[in-house]
Amino acid sequence: MIELLKKLAGIDRRFIYAAVFLATAIPILTKATMKVEPLPEVRKAYEYIESLPESSVVMVSIDYDAASMPELQPMLEAFLHHSFSKNLRVIMLGHWPLGLPLGQQALEKVAGQYNKEYGVDYVFLGYRPGVAAVIINLGKDFRTVFSSDYAYTPIDSLPLMREVSNYKNVKLLLGLEAGAVGDAWVQYGYARYNLPIILGSTAVSTPDYYPYMQANQVISVIGGLRGAADYETLLGITGEASIGMLPQSVIHLVIIAFIIIGNIGFLVLRRAKK
Amino acid sequence: MTSIIWTWIAAFFTLAILSFLYKDNPLYKFAEHVYVGSSAAFTILYVWVFDAYPKLVMGFREKVGMQKYLLIIPLILSLFIILRFIKPLSWLSRWSIAFTVGMAAGLGITGLTQGFLVPQVQASFLPLFVQGPTTGQTILLTFNNIIIVFGTIFTILYFYFSREHKGLLGVSSKIGVTILMITFGASFGYTIMARISLLIQRVYFLLHNWLGLV
Incomplete structure (x- = not known):
């Protein structure tokens, strides 16, 4: 022995x-495949999005890159399916330059499946450096940060953006987080402007974000591949996250x-x- | 056809990176250098396309009056940062750094106080008995609150270094360090879960997108 x-x-x-x-x-x-029973926090996030009235504006922040794609891309795609199927309107931006093309790719793919029109149903703003300064100034007026979208189209020429001046017009922010940008969203977006936030995070970051949920600073936290699989289950989708549960x-x-x-x-x- | 080529390129780089698990080799080095180089180039391009060009170049074209002249300040600060590479003038880069540090410190202090410290302290003031709809719920909710309240107190006591950790303080700090260890264990578990998720996705890519086996 x-x-x-x-x-x-x-x-x-x-x-x-x-x-x-x-x-x-x-x-x-x-x-x-393996059946998963959705965690209460993922169910809470799902129910909050379900409760939003049609045409509400929701924002997604792409704060990850290819290294976190396996966990966060299925989450993003599930969220986009959920939003477009409920006729919510989506604004996408991000703080990680290397991740934004991944976000844009998913946005265009899912929007295409629901015949959504750019500028009316969804907008891709792109990237501005300065995380905290960007988040604070978006709360004052989107135009101080983004006078144009990613293709230099003036945002006032986009019907969706004409209805959005600051966070008061946004019903939800989904922050997809692989690092510390989620903290900035809570500390500036929620603390200063009461922006309703759901954080979708990599499993590594999830323990850091749970205290925000306990303190009711965020609506909920969707953590890692398991969180993404839970979200897919609630939507009735068998995506890459659900496939990953058995392995x-x-x-x-x-x-x-x-x-x-x-x-x-x-x-x-x-x-x-x- | 293009998609097939890109899939093969992606598969090649995946295998090249994974080959490091066997041992360091030139293929791994090649993939690593390509990744670092292309990421750096992409970031520079992105900052130019999404920041410098629309905010500065287009700003000079489109803005009028005072708004236009204000843009001179970020332009000068940007040039000062680049002067770091010219030794006789490198001291000027300190102005830009001072501006960035000052701004970040100011934002950090207000953000942490308003958005983290105060709400988290408030959230730890919890009742030590919670009446739930059932006896089981009452026990569970009460137990949770006790863990949060005493867990916070004992953990803070562990970081109290002005007195030797003996007697009551010693016991409290031992409980505090145990709570810290449980927290680290949970974080480590989550970290494993995250890394495994990455492996699953890459293996799925190789088996599904590349080899078409699933």
Whole structure:
């Protein structure tokens, strides 16, 4: 037994990588899916969006890039499906330059599926640097930050933007967060202007955002791939997040097994040394 | 056809990056350098297209009177930052940095106080007994509030360094550090979940988009 544990303790880390890879690939190849019971916080976010009257203006902030795409892109697409199916109007902007094309790609794809018209049903404003300054000034007047959209079209020539002067005209901000921009949205957007916020975050950032939910500073938090899968479930969509639930559960079990074996091995070998 | 080419390029870079798990190699280095280079170029381009050009260049063209002349200030501050690369004049870049630091500090202090510290302190003033609709709910809600209130107090006590952590303070700080460890554990669990999500998406891309196996 001790010999086996010794061997396991000295195992090449590449075997562990291979095991994790197989635990990911095999469930995907089986094409099996796993039913998830939506978390209360995701249900709360869903119900808030459901309660918005038709034609309400909602904003999405793309604060992530390709490295967080697997978790946040399904969330964005689910939100866009939800918004357009309810005839909500969407304004998109962002604070991460490398992520904005991902946002624009999803916006155009989903808007096309619902025959939505640019400028009337949705607008892509683009990027301005300065996070906090941008958020504060949008609360005063959108025109101080964005006089034109991403294609230099004056925003007053867009029917949707003629109805929007500041956050008073916005019913919801969905912040898709891979870093600390979510804090800025809460600390400036909510604290100064009472902007209703839902934060969709990567799993890494989620624990940092839960305190805002507990303090009622945000409506809710949708966390990680699991949060995205919950949202897809509530919408009745089987997207990439839902497909990822089975492999994620299998890998978690594999990792837990590694942690248990590793700890048992460590304790037994330490005792044997003594 | 174009989409097929891009899928193959994406698959190549995915495999090149993952090859680092076996060991460092030239393919990995190549993919890493391409990523860093293209990201930097893209960011510069984005700042020009979405900020400098519409706000400054178009601003000079379209704005009139005082509004136009005010644009000279950000223009000068931007030029000063670039002067950092010219040694005899590099001291001028400190003006731009001072402006940025001053603005960020001012915004940070008000933002943190108004948007974080005060609301979070308010949210930790909770009743230690909550009557729920059922006995189970009452126990659960009360238990949650007790954890939040005492968890906050004990954690703060752990960071009280003006007295030796002995006696009551020692016990409190031990509970505080235990709560911190549980928090770190939860964060670490979430981090694993996030990294695994990235792997799942890449493997799905390889099996679905590239190889067409699923």
